[in-house]
Amino acid sequence: MKILDAGTKVLSDHEVLSFIQAKRKEHKEEDAKAKADGQSVFPRPDNFLLALQRHEYHLNHKRRPFLENPNYKADESHIIQLMEALEPRLQLTKTELLMLVNQRPHNREMMLPMIEDVESRYSEGDQNFIVEKVVEVLGAARPVTPDPDQMEEGE
Structure with a gap:
């Protein structure tokens, strides 16, 4: 599932984790492009970054059922x-x-x-x-x- 607008759908844990990882990748690409263009890196709100970090930690934790599930597929x-x-x-x-x-x-x-x-x-x-x-x-x-x-x- 592609997330077009965060907060409008009910998502599985895997979909949330995928969204967070995609957002982090997007931030890195934006920062690299800004540096390459000689521009300053766009600052992001600390509370947003902290929320991403906490959710990512929680969803990557070894106790999450979907992470070690041999029947789990990364789709729906x-x-x-x-x-x-x-x-x-x-x-x-x-x-x-x-x-x-x-x-x-x-x-x-x-x-x-x-x-x-x-x-x-x-x-x-x-x-x-x-x-x-x-x-x-x-x-x-x-x-x-x-x-x-x-x-x-x-x-």
Whole structure:
């Protein structure tokens, strides 16, 4: 998906990371062109650069499900495949679908906060079906170990 205007679409984690990387490349090219033309480099707002840096760090973190997923493709095919697997039986919003793709829940408890009113909309069997299809299409979950960078003192 090509992002024409940032902030107007719901995006997967990979699409956001691709956008940030493209923006960084664009900045480098603009800066190199300005230097080559003998012009001063265009200053960018510090808060914008900090936001890019934080999001890029978060999305490149080793604990992101899509980074180490052997079933993951850098296009939308895995999203479409999951949607087609769920659609005959269940109707999810795009946001709910992207939450499932980005977080890749491997049990019902992980999936519950990702779908609005899940317990009133879907039976326990349907909820298990969602998790089964996520694992089938996106791959089995990696074991989650505590991240020392994220742990607070005293834990």
